[in-house]
Amino acid sequence: MANVPLSRDIEAFRAIEISHLARQLSARGRSVIHMEFGQPSDGAPAGAVAAARAALDEPDMGYWESVPLRKRIARHYAEDYGVEVDAQRILLTCGASPALVLALLTAFAAGSRVMTARPGYVAYRNSLRALQMIPVEVECGAADRFQISARAIREADPKPDGLIVASPANPTGTIIPPAELAEIAEVCRVRGIRIISDEIYHRLSYGAETHSILQYDPDAFVINSFSKYYGMPGWRLGWIVCPQALVADVRARAGNLFLSPPSLSQQAALAAFDCEEELDARVAMYRRNRERLIACLAKLGITDIAPSDGAFYIYASIAHLTDDSLSFCKRLLEDTGVATAPGLDFDPDRGGRFIRFSYAVTTDMAREACTRIEAWFRDNFPNAG
Ligand SMILES: Cc1ncc(COP(=O)(O)O)c(C=O)c1O
The missing domain is CATH 3.40.640.10 (Type I PLP-dependent aspartate aminotransferase-like (Major domain))
Known part of the structure; x- marks a missing residue:
């Protein structure tokens, strides 16, 4: 019987490749801000962690x-x-x-x-x-x-x-x-x-x-x-x-x-489910991060952004800068320590011209990411804004 190649046409997540590079940079002592995955940087709410600790002593x-x-x-x-x-x-x-x-x-x-x-x-x-x-x-x-x-x-x-x-x-x-x-x-x-x-x-x-x-x-x-x-x-x-x-x-x-x-x-x-207060405070923080990032990108001339109604993502066109989002994200990461996801993961056709930022990070991280990205743009795309 012929072997059926079950994994045919299944691509790896490029964001995982970026994350891997980001971790290598961290291991070498570089400061990295992780905006490549949709992964809240704050972790489980305190009540959930306490319940897990207590459950460790249960037999079941x-x-x-x-x-x-x-x-x-x-x-x-x-x-x-x-x-x-x-x-x-x-x-x-x-x-x-x-x-x-x-x-x-x-x-x-x-x-x-x-x-x-x-x-x-x-x-x-x-x-x-x-x-x-x-x-x-x-x-x-x-x-x-x-x-x-x-x-x-x-x-x-x-x-x-x-x-x-x-x-x-x-x-x-x-x-x-x-x-x-x-x-x-x-x-x-x-x-x-x-x-x-x-x-x-x-x-x-x-x-x-x-x-x-x-x-x-x-x-x-x-x-x-x-x-x-x-x-x-x-x-x-x-x-x-x-x-x-x-x-x-x-x-x-x-x-x-x-x-x-x-x-x-x-x-x-x-x-x-009983940690709504803590979790809703995070949503308020994401809201502020979102506003900060949108304002930062606008200063850099990146204004073609999908309406970011929810989740914690900004999906922005960088078509005026590149059609190779993977290389763009790698360079951004290597130069600034800010990890992002290339649009190619989400759209094999047009994704080379898009980048995704996850802003499920702390306020300090969002602020620092904007500072680094702005400086990088001044050096690399002085006429972009
Ligand atoms: C739209 C969407 N669905 C599903 C998942 C998978 O999530 P889970 O961690 O629950 O497997 C993700 C993860 O990023 C996602 O973005």
């Missing part, structure tokens, strides 16, 4: 899934969106990444065509390919807030089997307005297109409200995690909300592929 560190945490997540849907979700429909996963794999594997067969926005999170394209599915990437621009529109879905020919939406999105942070999200749900219902909504950046918005797809489509899959708002990326914990009819199918796949989520993280995550 085996394979289990926390019922209180699933119930708490169900309550979150009622409180934040006014949507009743039976806790039975919620499965805990090792982050949003396995939740995406579970949703794709349960909803679609190999060969299925699934629409995603370009620019978009690189793992959508690559997870689809790894599962022998076909990413149908729709080039999105400023007119549609870099998001797939209901119109694009209505006009898609042939009809895709599925759609992945993310609002706020990575890399842009743009949010789909509620009327548009409702229309997307309606078009998908009429055309028989299954929706997976990646809501990992919910609770991170700076004006526009975030709405769950469950407000418009009870049969959508939702994936989410504790990696972003809750500041717990390395704790590897997330969840999936499944359509009622598919809960047993998802559970069967989850058990076989991933067994159970980390016990310690489940204890910590339950406590994280």
Whole structure:
């Protein structure tokens, strides 16, 4: 039997390459500011860390899934969106990444065509390919807030089997307005297109409200995690909300592929729900970082920026400076110690002309990054501003 090259066409994250270089610089004693990953620099909130410490003394560190945490997540849907979700429909996963794999594997067969926005999170394209599915990437621009529109879905020919939406999105942070999200749900219902909504950046918005797809489509899959708002990326914990009819199918796949989520993280995550004050203070800090960075970039002549409604990203065009964002990011890092992500990760076509900054850093780090970038521009692009 012929070998099927399962990893065919799966590219590595360029941001990981940048991060690797950044760590080498740190090891050599250089001061590095990490803005390449969407990773809150503050870590887990204090209440979550305390709960984890206390849990270390408990005997039950085996394979289990926390019922209180699933119930708490169900309550979150009622409180934040006014949507009743039976806790039975919620499965805990090792982050949003396995939740995406579970949703794709349960909803679609190999060969299925699934629409995603370009620019978009690189793992959508690559997870689809790894599962022998076909990413149908729709080039999105400023007119549609870099998001797939209901119109694009209505006009898609042939009809895709599925759609992945993310609002706020990575890399842009743009949010789909509620009327548009409702229309997307309606078009998908009429055309028989299954929706997976990646809501990992919910609770991170700076004006526009975030709405769950469950407000418009009870049969959508939702994936989410504790990696972003809750500041717990390395704790590897997330969840999936499944359509009622598919809960047993998802559970069967989850058990076989991933067994159970980390016990310690489940204890910590339950406590994280009570840390809103600390976490919301961080969102306020991200808001200030965002304003500072936008003002800094404007001074340097970088003004073509996707509307950064939420998440903690700025996705900016540097087309007037380069069409090789990877080399640009490497040079910026080597010269200044500021690590950023090249747009190529999110858009293989136009991404050479874009850069993504993550501003989930402390106020001091954001201030220092701006100082270094401004000095670098004065030396390298004196006429840019
Ligand atoms: C849009 C999006 N979805 C999913 C993930 C994966 O997150 P997790 O750490 O929960 O696996 C990320 C991580 O950056 C992301 O940006």
